[in-house]
Amino acid sequence: MTLFAIFLATCAVPAAAGILFKPGPWYRDLDKPDWTPPNRLFPVIWATLYTLMSLAAARIALQADNDPALALWGLQITISTLWSAVFFGQHRILAGAVIIALLWMSVLATTVAFARLDALAAGMMVPYLAWGTFALALNISVWRRNRNRAGMPASS
Template sequence: MDLTLFPLFLATCAVPAAAGVLFKPGDWYRDLDKPAWTPPNRLFPLIWAVLYTLMSLAAARVAIYPDNDLALGLWSLQITINTLWSAVFFGLHRMLGGVVVIALLWVAVLATTVAFWAHDILAAVMMVPYLAWGTFALALNVSVWLRNRDRDSATS
């Protein structure tokens, strides 16, 4: 692994992290009907700090291998999709749109994980917590949308 690449990938993760800061949950989210298994808001920054660190380490590991274009292209795609979710869900209050974005994100993270596996098994393993979190987040997003369809800006 080239440790000079890790800060570059981590800095890229600052973009979706900034979107999370710009588009905060706020009163709208607080007032939604959410399932009992919704994590407390204070856990989200901690979870994302760990996930951004792991996905950046994984990308830095894969970056040293030849023919890594597809793997790093998929990493770039997933981080781009990741950036959209906060704006769609918290910014626009489009819960169904959030479901679509996070479903696309899940597919992109899965594809990235598989592509990383072809180069570096440890890098792929580092992506598994992100894939697990994405699975949980997708289920949570779907549940919140189903419970609050009448409050989705796309349908009101």
């Protein structure tokens, strides 16, 4: 349980970025696709994903030869932390999509590395990979719908 708590506490870093850089009026006024989830679902989704990825990492921490897998887990947490600041903080929609693409690749690499050590831990990462796929599609759709709007940063 201690390992789980440590990994969950690590997830507080990207969660804090999400709290610091909130959607606000800028995001509310963007043209978004009909399949955009309501804002109230995002904290539920992320709490679930953080719990699963922390449980998975705690399982991997008990395995031998786990250094590459845990390094990849740390990488995906680091990349995840960047997105809110770039997308919501700087209003850089396209840069946000690039970050999610990098995040997706790091989550995939983490999942593959976990699968080599523990199938259940890898399975716990699959919802995160699915969410990353959805989030990337959503981010790209928002960028495409808003890239020519007045008042958008030049490199949105």
